[in-house]
Amino acid sequence: MxxxxxxxxxxxxxxxxxxxxxxxxxxxxxxxTTMAQDAPNWFRPDGGWILVGVLAVGALVATGILQGRAGRAIETRPIAGLVAAEDAIGRAVEMGRPVVFVTGTQSITKPGTVAGLSVLRLVAEKCAETGARLIVPCIDTIVTRIATETVEEAYRQAGRHDQFVPDDVFFVSNRQLAYTAAVNGVIEREHPATVFLQGEFSAESLIFGETGSRAGAMMIAGTDKETQLPFFVTTCDHTLIGEELYGAGAAISEDAQLLGSLRGVDLGRAAVLALVALGIVLEIAGVGWLRTVLGG
Amino acid sequence: MSTELSVWVAAILSLAMFSFLYRENAVYRVAEHVMVGVGTGVTVLLALYFVLIPVVWKGITAPKDATSAAWTILFTLLGVLFMAPFVPRLGWLARIPCGIAIGYAAGQTLPAAIQARLFPQALSTIQGVGDAGSAWAVINALVVLVGTTSVLVYFMMTVRRGAALNAVSRVGVVFLMLGFGAVYGNMVISRFTILIGRLQFLFGEWFHILPT
Amino acid sequence: MQKLLNIDRRVVFLGVALVLFLGLVLRPVIPLPPSSEARKVFDAVEAVDADQAILIAMDYGISSRAELDPMSRAALHHAFGRGARVLCVSFDSGGAPLAESMLGAVGLELGKVDGVDYVFLGYQPDITAAIMEMGSSIAGAFPDVDVDGETVPTDSVAVMDGVTGLADVALALEMTGSKHYQKWVDFANAQFGLKLCTGATGAIVTGQYPYLASGQITGLLRSTRGAADYETMVTKAYGGLEPDASSKMSVLFLGHLLMLAFIALANIGHWATRRDAQEAE
Structure with a gap:
């Protein structure tokens, strides 16, 4: 050269x-180049076409977003839990009892937490409009900060900033069991009419579900943690299953970009289905090329 | 009975937490607040001994070289921005480390998701069909294939559904519920084991009434 | 029949406590053949030669001890029984002191020497960054270790001779009750090709079966059942291991029978109530 x-x-x-x-x-x-350090390869000559995969997924999501931005109408299927959220907040107003919202037990880096905060925005807007008291105990300091901003903004937009109570959005503890015990205590003492559990949860999901049900609260849950979904399905009135939580965030915002990204993920799913179908056809035909591509 | 103070403290706190099963009460509330307090204390200590002293303090006072000291100072300052909301006018600065944290996590996750989940799991589904050597293996592979396909269809949120897609989606719901049942069954094992462990502690280590 | 649906939950709690207590006192023996996935873990450790390094990650805290401690203890006995060098790590802040203490206790019990036969690498808050660093340099992720109460550079410890990165580790055993196993699969296995077996609590084990099926995880210990299976196999081959999970299995069995009885009763009650309601209409 x-x-x-x-x-x-x-x-x-x-x-x-x-x-x-x-x-x-x-x-x-x-x-x-003397400063270069060894690092895992993106493109392995022995099979894993990771870079191609990353670019393909990126392209599909970008396509969805571009479709959304271009103004193409993207409809989402109705999510029962979301439809019920409005009634649940109305119920709280009628009963004169608060709404408790838990944004999961993970940090802001988890997609489930971000999606939970999107749902919080909807709930905060409705609470601000109807005058229901909203209590948000948080497990993470950054999440607490974002949740406070979200709720405060919702009250401001509803023209009821004076009714926003900063102390109702608070940090508890970032130790899982300590946080669980404290949220249990809040639910038992405050007797909320409705409890929203939206985000990423771990072993505490069943404890929250049971405590909320016992307190007579209407429970609307949603999580992308497949291992915790059974407990929400059995103990809560409505459950947003897995990706429905992300879908809820996009549907609530009606943001073209978010809806577009949802569309992009659907395109990704279709691509995976096509990949599996192609792979099976090639397997039956005795062609092992796709195995090599996927790292087999 | 045990004569160790730590065993007594643990046993009394366990019973206090169990009292919640009867109903919410003052004893449970005390135990709850003890847990929150201890948890916060542990967090502060961990931050001090695993991050602040070895990474920040030693990284600045006894660095490997000037470059590493500069990196440590830069990222410590970025971390300090998390506290910006304490000064309302500067609250927006906290968005910088938040953005970095989210960007870092997203960038880290995507290649790993492709390399460790998407490709191997797609390959596993394909191989299941291709390598099936017995009737049982064929049935197994077909169940995996139908389950994967129908659950993927169920989670398609922006696709207009006709009768066929709805039917596939309903099959997906059945697979999801079967999966949830399996999770629930395993969770029962998990919870019972924890309870057995507590009972062994209370009746064994505390009361010494279990056979050895 | 409506009564069946309105049983006070405290009666259920009391019933569970009584049955488990009786199980602990009576200790019925229920022989169980080892599960195939636990057998794979045993075989994977058996395939490690003496003097090769095994990495045991105890990524769990107090809440998962009842299920995972027996697995970790059995794994330590097994690895030491093979004459392998044991590197231990914990990415759970609350679990790190417990892991270090168990490693020291088992090492002492089996006459192993800290720093020569085993070492506790420590805890790091960012598991992903640490595993990525460990890929090329374990000492890079954990620069110092405590050996007999003294802090020394990781590179200088005898047990680390010839062990630089994860490529020099023959097998890793990841015990966890959280999503930490995902990081080991995503980075240690997928990027660095580390052979991986896992031990999981019942709460998260279902999510690991796809990885077992695809071969990304070589063997899997499923909650108390997996721990009991592994414990039994290690005891049979090497002896010297007190039954822990095995002693819980028969009690668990009684608890499960009670659960099945409750489920049956509730369903009978539900079915009968619905039938009465339909007849009333």
Whole structure:
């Protein structure tokens, strides 16, 4: 490469200046290569087409987002838990009891937590409109901060900023069992009419579900943790199953970009189905190429 | 009975937590607040001994080289921005480390999801059909295939559904419920084991009435 | 029949406590053949030669001890029984001191030497970053270790001779009650090719079966049943292990019978009530 670049430089011609620049840049960058460290490869020659996979998934999601931005109507199927949320808040107003919202027991880096905060926005807006008291105990300091902003903004938009109580959105503890015990206590003492459990949960899901049911609260749960869904399905009135939680976030916001990304994920699912179908056809035909691509 | 103070404290706190099963009460509330307090204390200590002293303090006062010290200072300052909301005018600054944390997590997750989940699981589903050597293996592979397909269809949120897709989606719900049943059964084992462990502690280590 | 649906929940709690207490006192013996997935864990450890390194990750805290401690203890006995070098780590902040204490106790019991036969690498708050670093340099992720109460550089410890990154580890056993296993699959196995077996609580074990089916996880210990199976196999082959999970299995069996009885009663009550309501209409 160096020799070719030097040769190009001697022969002159229209591209000479460009070639000299490339050479200079290359010589400048050379010392940086000594700083390079070993790292896992993105593209493995022995099979795993990870880069292709990442680009394909990215392209599908981008396609969905572009469709959304271009104004293409994207409808989401109705999610029963969301439809029930409005009635549940109305119930709280009628009973004169508060609404408790738990945004899961994970940090903000988890997609489930982000989706839970989207649902919180809807619930906070409805509570602000109807005057229901909203209590949000949090397990993470960053989530507490974002939840406070979300709820405060909802009250401000509803023109009832004076009714926003900062102390009702609070950090409890980031130890799972301590947090669980404290939320149990809040539910038992405050007797909420409705409890929303929206986000990523672990072993505490059943405890929350049981405590809420026992307190006579209407329970609307949603989580992307497949291992916790059975407990919500059995103890709660409505459950947003897995990706319905993400769908809820997009559907609530009616944001073209979010709906588009949901569309993109659906395209990804269709691609996976096509991949599996193609793989089976190739297997039956005795062609092992796709196995190699997928790392087999 | 045990004569160890730690056993007595643990036993009394266990009973206090069990009292919640009867109904919410003052003893449970005390235990609850003890747990929150101890949990917070442990968190502070862990942050101090596993992050602040070895990473931040040593990273700045005894760095490997100047570059590593500079990185430590930069990221510590970014971390400090999490506390910006304490000064209302500067609250927006907390969004910078929040954005970095979310971006880092997303960037880390996507290639791993493709490499460790999407490809191997798709391959496993395909191989299940391709490598099935017996009638039982064929049935097994077909169950996995139908389950994978129908559950993927169930979670399609933006696709308009006709009768056929609805039927496939309903099959997906059946698979989901079967999966939930399996999770529930395993969870029963889990919870019973924890309870047995507590009973062994209370009647064994505390009361010494279990056969050894 | 309506009464069946209105049984006070406290009666159910009391019934469960009584049955489990009776089980603990009477200790009925119910022989169970080892499950195939537990057998795979045993075989994977058996395939490790003496002097090769085994990494045992105890990524759990107090709430999962009842299920996972017996697995970890059996794994330590098994690894030491094989004459393997044992590297131990914990990515659970609350579990790290418990893991270190168990490693020390088992090492002492079997006459193993800290720093020579085993080492506790410690705890790191960011599991992903630590595993990525461990891929190329275990000492990079855990620069210092405590050996007999003294802090020394990880590289200088005898047990680490010839062990630089995860490629030098023959097998990893991940015990967890959380999603930590996902990180081991995603990064240690998928990126660095580390052979991996897991031990899981009942709460999360279902999510691990797809990885077992695809071969990303070599063997799996399923909650107390898996722990009991593994314990039995290790005791049979090497002896010297007090039954822990095995002693819980028969009590669990009684508890499960009671649960089935409750489910049957509730369904009979539900069915009869619905029938009465239909007849009334």
């Amino acid at each position: 160096l020799a070719a670049a030097l040769d190009g430089g001697r022969n002159g011609g229209g591209g000479e200046a460009v070639k000299r620049c490339v050479l200079a840049a290359w010589l400048l960058l050379l010392p940086l």
